[in-house]
């Protein structure tokens with residue numbers, strides 16, 4: 550059996566629904582050897598996951614998924630082997646989360662204008678994990694509970710997604726700035742779910758700018774796109790990563806994909822580790 554790693558998962562530290570240790574337990578059940586915790590703009594779930602990983606014999610890779618914007622789209626940049634215990638790095642992420650909070654305020658305002666009765670307090674009450682890191686899935690859940698939609702998918706289609714009626718795009722850092730932030734901290738910068746952006750020019754631009762890797766294996770990449778990203782990775786010498794983007798459960802079904810359903814070979818983890826060790830040695 551091939552030994553695999555799921556390099557993309559969310560916990561209650563951002564908009565996932567499982568505790569960090571729970572993600573690690575599921576990884577163990579799925580027969581994985583390694584798991585990355587990549588919450589949106591926070592590393593608050595990493596330490597707990599690493600502890601759980603030590604007990605269960607799962608390697609936990611400290612990660613983060615940074616929200617950026619370019620050409621009117623949300624672009625996500627993954628950071629691997631980031632210094633999750635370093636105060637200055639955490640502070641930089643705190644600044645990014647404030648932007649997310651502002652986005653939520655604007656989103657709720659738009660929903661109210663559309664006649665949806667929902668308050669920021671309703672949504673923030675849903676939050677139990679470390680860091681007040683509220684994302685659109687929390688808002689979707691509230692919309693479901695209030696009976697405006699029947700599923701999270703419908704909430705994104707109708708209101709919260711890129712083409713939804715309440716969608717707002719706030720001022721965010723550029724993907725290039727996120728790449729710099731990650732690399733200057735000694736981490737590896739990887740473009741998340743490139744298939745979602747439908748903008749090959751941008752993908753190539755960011756590769757040339759300095760990405761270390763590309764998330765070739767992700768539920769939102771079509772089979773044709775996977776081939777294209779594998780080709781790009783070879784052409785530019787990028788590390789091919791992969792992960793499920795597991796967000797836990799919202800209702801009975803896993804939101805996004807099940808942990809372990811999209812993976813990278815363990816060899817990918819070794820490449821990321823080697824690269825970041827060399828980078829950290831030069832800091």
Ligand SMILES: [Zn+2]
Pocket residue numbers: 614625741742
């Ligand atoms: Zn993402």
Ligand SMILES: [Zn+2]
Pocket residue numbers: 557559587614794
């Ligand atoms: Zn994600």
